Amino acid sequence: MRHTHPAQDARHVIDVRRLTKRYGRTTAVDALTFTVRQGRVTGFLGPNGAGKSTTMRMLLGLDRPTHGEALFDGKPYCDLPEPLRHVGALLDATATQAGRTARNHLTWLARTNRIPRRRVEEVLDVVGLHSAADQRTRTFSLGMAQRLGIAAALLGDPEVLLLDEPVNGLDPEGVRWIRTLLRTFAAEGRTVFVSSHLMSEMAVTADHLVVIGRGRLLADADLSEFVRDGEESLEDAFFRLTSGGGSDA
Amino acid sequence: MPSSTFRAELTKIRTLRSTVVTLALVPLISVGLGVVSFTSVRIALERGLPVVRPDFEPVTDGLVTVLYGQLALVAFGVLTICGEHGSGLLRLSLSATPNRRTFYVGKIIACAAVALTLSYATVFATFLTAHWALGAYGPSFSSEGALRVLLGTPLYLTGLCLFALGVATVLRHTALALTVMLSFVFVVSPVANLVPGLKEVAHYFPDQAGTSIMKVGQQADPVVGPWTGLLVLAAWTACALLAGCWTLSRRDA
Numbered sequence: 313m314r315h316t317h318p319a320q321d322a323r324h325v326i327d328v329r330r331l332t333k334r335y336g337r338t339t340a341v342d343a344l345t346f347t348v349r350q351g352r353v354t355g356f357l358g359p360n361g362a363g364k365s366t367t368m369r370m371l372l373g374l375d376r377p378t379h380g381e382a383l384f385d386g387k388p389y390c391d392l393p394e395p396l397r398h399v400g401a402l403l404d405a406t407a408t409q410a411g412r413t414a415r416n417h418l419t420w421l422a423r424t425n426r427i428p429r430r431r432v433e434e435v436l437d438v439v440g441l442h443s444a445a446d447q448r449t450r451t452f453s454l455g456m457a458q459r460l461g462i463a464a465a466l467l468g469d470p471e472v473l474l475l476d477e478p479v480n481g482l483d484p485e486g487v488r489w490i491r492t493l494l495r496t497f498a499a500e501g502r503t504v505f506v507s508s509h510l511m512s513e514m515a516v517t518a519d520h521l522v523v524i525g526r527g528r529l530l531a532d533a534d535l536s537e538f539v540r541d542g543e544e545s546l547e548d549a550f551f552r553l554t555s556g557g558g559s560d561a
Numbered sequence: 562m563p564s565s566t567f568r569a570e571l572t573k574i575r576t577l578r579s580t581v582v583t584l585a586l587v588p589l590i591s592v593g594l595g596v597v598s599f600t601s602v603r604i605a606l607e608r609g610l611p612v613v614r615p616d617f618e619p620v621t622d623g624l625v626t627v628l629y630g631q632l633a634l635v636a637f638g639v640l641t642i643c644g645e646h647g648s649g650l651l652r653l654s655l656s657a658t659p660n661r662r663t664f665y666v667g668k669i670i671a672c673a674a675v676a677l678t679l680s681y682a683t684v685f686a687t688f689l690t691a692h693w694a695l696g697a698y699g700p701s702f703s704s705e706g707a708l709r710v711l712l713g714t715p716l717y718l719t720g721l722c723l724f725a726l727g728v729a730t731v732l733r734h735t736a737l738a739l740t741v742m743l744s745f746v747f748v749v750s751p752v753a754n755l756v757p758g759l760k761e762v763a764h765y766f767p768d769q770a771g772t773s774i775m776k777v778g779q780q781a782d783p784v785v786g787p788w789t790g791l792l793v794l795a796a797w798t799a800c801a802l803l804a805g806c807w808t809l810s811r812r813d814a
Contacts, residue, residue, distance in 0.1 A: 375813040395659060403652055403653075407648055409650055416576035420573045425657055426565050
């Protein structure tokens with residue numbers, strides 16, 4: 313049973329090995345190596361433009377790495393059969409076709425991976441969108457779009473959640489809702505990898521942090537280690553890490 | 562290709578208002594325009610007015626309005642893929658079906674199934690409209706070439722729709738793909754037909770080769786026969802879809 317593995321001897325669910333992406337002469341992601349372990353929330357922190365989204369897209373096989381690889385339980389994402397049942401992802405919640413209702417959006421997505429129809433109703437309940445399920449997504453606020461995006465990620469009842477900036481544009485209630493959701497998910501022995509540029513949010517959500525800047529790994533440590541380092545706050549640690557432009561030369 | 566991909570693509574088509582409206586336009590334009598156009602042709606023929614082409618063929622000219630309805634079908638082919646590029650939905654589609662060839666084949670088959678069904682319905686409805694509106698001058702099932710035209714024209718329409726899908730997959734942008742496809746069918750191809758030298762080549766353009774399946778009697782294409790024409794279109798379509806598949810597989814989404 314997947315939920316019974318104790319967290320202390322957690323498996324590496326995601327293995328990122330020397331992942332690199334170059335666009336012409338620009339290096340967006342530079343030989344990134346880290347692992348994401350089971351049963352906890354791993355925050356993926358970095359300033360805007362640090363390469364977080366590019367990394368996320370490479371994890372999902374949407375962008376082809378220039379070098380390196382990203383593996384889920386030893387397999388590239390593209391080799392997972394019916395991947396939604398294993399990995400749930402939220403990249404851009406506003407990426408829906410505006411003329412389709414929320415329920416129908418989830419219905420076609422469920423069909424791609426032979427996910428039973430009732431799961432659509434279940435996830436609509438989980439994210440609190442049942443009353444808006446038959447509205448076209450054109451009418452959705454950003455908060456509702458994020459909820460629909462989360463519903464899509466949860467659709468296959470996955471063991472791994474991969475979320476790119478899920479709290480962007482959410483009101484405090486929505487932020488708290490996502491935080492609780494991610495904590496609960498990890499507490500069930502599942503795995504969460506969530507990117508953010510808000511260290512305050514990561515301080516209360518994540519157990520472990522992977523920090524990148526200009527496409528490079530700056531830190532990979534448990535949250536407690538960041539704060540233990542002297543008396544500085546996580547915020548200070550973040551700025552110390554990300555402003556260290558000297559490491560770039 | 563797993564049938565789940567095909568079924569998901571059918572659901573996408575069915576649940577998006579813009580594709581449903583676009584598809585509805587195919588029979589509406591073909592039949593609606595047919596009622597007006599065929600009635601006026603009948604009146605002209607009854608009165609012996611010289612406005613009707615001298616090589617009038619009931620079967621071919623009784624389906625001529627389908628060539629306007631086909632524009633909506635071309636738009637459908639374009640929207641099927643460009644709608645995903647434009648909205649960013651493609652990333653979600655590909656994260657659900659990471660094998661891009663599987664995804665694309667599912668999309669092609671769903672698009673083809675919808676286009677073929679709709680084309681048969683439209684062609685038969687337009688034929689019956691012509692039969693009724695043209696009266697004594699109209700086509701019937703026993704007219705020369707009627708069966709071939711009725712069975713073959715929907716294949717042409719579906720082929721052109723899939724050609725548009727392939728071209729649109731390479732071009733990615735709705736406006737660009739629509740402009741290219743519509744200006745080709747409406748401007749480039751007809752103009753090429755008037756230019757000596759180009760005229761001979763134009764017989765092998767996807768639309769002109771394909772429409773030879775509709776032409777009977779005096780209007781029959783002297784260069785490309787009906788079934789050969791369909792094969793020529795099939796070759797164009799295959800090339801466009803292969804190019805689309807290659808583009809989709811190579812590019813970052």
